[in-house]
Amino acid sequence: MQAKLIMVLDDATEMPVLAVRVTGRSASGAREIMGRAGYGDGQGYVWMHPLSTSEMRSDPRAWGNRTRVAAHLVLDAHWSKFGHNGDVLDVRQYPAQLNEALRMFGGGERAAVFGGAQ
Secondary structure (H helix, E strand, C coil), X not given: CEEEEEEEEECCEEEEEEEEEEECCCCHHXXXXXXXXXCXXXXXXXXXXXXXXXXXXXXXXXXXXXXXXXXXXXXXXXXXXXXXXXEEEXXXXXXXXXHHXXXXXXXXXXXXXXCCCC
């Protein structure tokens, strides 16, 4: 299990989050616990907790906010890029994840604004 404190940025957002990556690969006890919770053996999951809330989720698409969806998708896909506490995740730099979040909330596509598809 790894935990990171990340600052998420968007057009009008600065959101500190705690991100936790849980895997079942590390030890047999972790595999058993993850398996009993319904997670497949060897799969990694990123949980995200915006520090200004009491919410924590493992499903990026379960957030009701495009910035949170995009940030969670980025953390899930690019976990290793964020190696230090305090790293900044600007969702505008990840057009593929931002566009997926925008589509979920009826915002259309903005890839041209952010440098094309990733």
